[in-house]
Amino acid sequence: MHIPVLLQEVIQFLNPQSNENFIDATVGEGGYTLAILQHTAPFGKVLGIDLDGEALKLAEKKLMAFGERVIFRQGNFKDIAKIARKENFESVNGVVFDLGLGTFQIEESQRGFSFLRDEPLKMTFDPRNTLTAEKVINEMDVNELAKIFREYGEEKNAYRIAKAIGEAREKERITTTGQLVNIIMKCGVKKTKIHPATKVFQALRIYVNDELNNLGQALRGSAEILEKKGRIAVVSYHSLEDRIVKNFFRDQQKEGVLKIITKKPITPTKVEILNNYRSRSAKLRVAQKII
Numbered sequence: 001m002h003i004p005v006l007l008q009e010v011i012q013f014l015n016p017q018s019n020e021n022f023i024d025a026t027v028g029e030g031g032y033t034l035a036i037l038q039h040t041a042p043f044g045k046v047l048g049i050d051l052d053g054e055a056l057k058l059a060e061k062k063l064m065a066f067g068e069r070v071i072f073r074q075g076n077f078k079d080i081a082k083i084a085r086k087e088n089f090e091s092v093n094g095v096v097f098d099l100g101l102g103t104f105q106i107e108e109s110q111r112g113f114s115f116l117r118d119e120p121l122k123m124t125f126d127p128r129n130t131l132t133a134e135k136v137i138n139e140m141d142v143n144e145l146a147k148i149f150r151e152y153g154e155e156k157n158a159y160r161i162a163k164a165i166g167e168a169r170e171k172e173r174i175t176t177t178g179q180l181v182n183i184i185m186k187c188g189v190k191k192t193k194i195h196p197a198t199k200v201f202q203a204l205r206i207y208v209n210d211e212l213n214n215l216g217q218a219l220r221g222s223a224e225i226l227e228k229k230g231r232i233a234v235v236s237y238h239s240l241e242d243r244i245v246k247n248f249f250r251d252q253q254k255e256g257v258l259k260i261i262t263k264k265p266i267t268p269t270k271v272e273i274l275n276n277y278r279s280r281s282a283k284l285r286v287a288q289k290i291i
């Protein structure tokens with residue numbers, strides 16, 4: 001089961017009240033949605049969006065008791081404004097994003113999100129996606145691969161790893177996370193505190209799912225559908241995402257559309273990190289619509 005990260009803080013800043021309506025743009029296993037529904041009783045509604053139909057099914061089951069107060073839609077949050085309008089959620093009191101991976105995806109989906117498991121090399125949030133990590137690893141030019149590892153993983157040994165992948169795939173197609181991890185481990189990168197495959201996996205996931213472009217579009221769409229005083233809360237897990245959120249809020253504040261509520265990002269307490277290691281890199285930023 002997924003333990004929602006920074007849940008208390010997200011709820012404190014979103015400040016849901018009776019009968020208000022919210023969008024959970026990354027519903028996952030429904031941890032935030034559940035808390036919002038509890039705070040917006042008796043008539044408040046939540047539109048829960050997720051790209052992953054399998055995760056959505058888990059949330060649907062968990063939140064069945066809320067009946068028509070919760071609507072689930074499989075979709076990409078980059079289309080949030082379109083989805084919201086279609087579902088009559090065009091003027092909402094708040095939107096929340098919890099970026100990255102849910103526990104279900106890492107532990108059960110078997111889509112190769114973790115370098116600690118030997119699984120098919122997919123890394124797609126949407127299981128129907130035809131661009132997979134396998135395709136990228138086997139078919140992309142070595143220089144392009146290195147560019148992805150550098151840009152999306154901030155990986156210092158990007159070219160060395162890409163070259164090793166290029167050589168290995170000439171012998172046999174790379175189809176599993178186990179094969180990829182072996183190649184990275186054997187190509188002579190220096191040992192650091194983190195697992196040598198961490199950044200390559202992050203980079204591949206971002207590329208395969210077009211995560212940074214999606215986030216930019218989703219933030220713009222969210223600002224459109226928020227009503228006056230409505231809040232947007234984003235929990236991110238790495239600096240590339242956090243930078244996009246920070247810059248978007250700053251630009252929108254300059255234009256007089258949003259006001260930044262969290263001058264500095266909110267991070268988990270030591271106790272939360274001890275109880276939920278996955279929360280360690282989380283950062284919450286919140287802004288409020290002023291016009």
Ligand SMILES: C[S@@+](CC[C@H](N)C(=O)[O-])C[C@H]1O[C@@H](n2cnc3c(N)ncnc32)[C@H](O)[C@@H]1O
Binds near residue numbers: 004032
């Ligand atoms: C960290 S989990 C959310 C966990 C959730 N807050 C909970 O408490 O259970 C992130 C979710 O975002 C979804 N996701 C990632 N990119 C997405 C996108 N572009 N559009 C919609 N959902 C996306 C993933 O499929 C995943 O289920």
